[in-house]
Amino acid sequence: MFMSEIAALIVDDSSVMRKIVERALRQAGLPLSKVHEASSGVEALDLLKSERVQLILSDINMPMMDGLEFLRQLRSQDLAPDVPVVMITTESSEEHVKEAIVAGAQGYIRKPFTAEQVKDRVLPLLDLA
């Protein structure tokens, strides 16, 4: 089956976590054409003004602008309409998940995670399951 290549954006203030998330996406078999990185919500919004992506994965707990505020602004500014956003975070209570869904997230992965969990959450959002 032919699968279009996907450009992804990983938003996390930790460069180590950005690498780990990228590795998990590759292990999940995602046909990645490019992986953009941003260390905050502000940087991610700025990047999305000039780059097109098909998938966004974002941490929540970040300095400057947290992941939920990034998500709200992303949706309100219509910067990446229809692009699925998956939150990857240590915050995993039902309240946090609900808050992320209300803000416009399509998926939620709790840290620590396995590549298999990333695959299970991400591929269905891209119709690749």
Added chain:
Amino acid sequence: MATPAREILQESAHAAHLDDAVDEVFRLMMGAPCTPIEVGVADSKETITAVIGLAGAMSGACTLRCDLQTALRMAECMVGIRPAELDAMVKDAIGEVCNMVAGAWKGKHGVLSSGCMLSTPAVVTGTNYQLHMQQQEFRIDRNYRFESHTLNVSIICESIQ
């Protein structure tokens, strides 16, 4: 009368939840178990300590303390490349491990899971220092073995609402 948070934490302030949280993080992120040990973590020439602040239903901190070789090995397991020295990437890795341990620990306590927020990590390096808090409701202090390395993880509760 005790608050719900205090009741829950008094019941489970024992080490089992922290042991489970530490082992879960190490198994999933580093592919190796991390088991409790009785012996203390020896002071070394350079100690690296990651600190995550806790605020809300419980105020305090989660700390992870280890020596340089342990920190280098943890970073290597996470990114797949052996760092040559204690650089920003190693500090970042140790901070993230501490962040995940704090998140996994509070996730095991319903009242803290949603009612307690985590700070972004701070990493301190140096020799012969200790973290002090104004007051201490309780402290869970545990030593662990990861491969041939040892590390210390503490949950220090300053106050419970």
